[in-house]
Structures are given as C-alpha cells and as structure tokens.
Amino acid sequence: MKHYFKLDEDGDVDEFALEGGIHNGPECLRCKAMWCMWCARGRMDEECPGWKPGYVTRRVRRARSGYHVRLIRRRRRRGGGR
Structure with missing residues (x-):
C-alpha cells in the first residue's frame, strides 16, 4: 500500500507539511514519515511501512x-x- 499523504484545503498533497529552510515535503498520515520532496524525490511512490493488512x-x-x-x-x- 502506498503512503497516505496529508492533504491541503484544495484536496492536493500538502507539499509544505515539512517546512524548514529550503526543505519542504509531504507527510504520511499512516507512518508519520516526512521528507524533503527535493532531496528524496523517489519516496513519493514507495510502499508505506506503517500499513498492515x-x-x-x-x-x-x-x-x-x-x-x-x-x-x-x-x-x-x-x-x-x-
């Protein structure tokens, strides 16, 4: 199962859930992982480790x-x- 991202008011992925300096990125609501969308570009499509059958x-x-x-x-x- 993919990450379940926090959404903004418009229903889009909140890309500013993590905001610090020049870094910003999404937050997964299941596993609580946050990462910079510029430093770790491939993580948006990875499997969520917080999801269990x-x-x-x-x-x-x-x-x-x-x-x-x-x-x-x-x-x-x-x-x-x-």
Whole structure:
C-alpha cells in the first residue's frame, strides 16, 4: 500500500507539511514519515511501512460500530449538536 499523504484545503498533497529552510515535503498520515520532496524525490511512490493488512482506521471502526449514530442522537436529545 502506498503512503497516505496529508492533504491541503484544495484536496492536493500538502507539499509544505515539512517546512524548514529550503526543505519542504509531504507527510504520511499512516507512518508519520516526512521528507524533503527535493532531496528524496523517489519516496513519493514507495510502499508505506506503517500499513498492515487488515489495518482499520479509528473512523472506520466507529462507523462500523454505529458509535457516531449514537453520539449524534445523544447530542440531539440534549439540545446540542447538528
């Protein structure tokens, strides 16, 4: 599985997640790796070491368990939330 990059407001890869001096580059949200896109040009296409078969994000687990649905109902009963 390839790296899962942090995105900017426009939905493009955030090339300024790492910014220092003359170096800038993306950040992988799975393995938290950051590198300069100019010094290490080939890393954008490499395999992500943080990815494991069967890996499920917290957001997916919550959606599968119906957690978000119960939370929204509870907030509505209390008069808050969406």
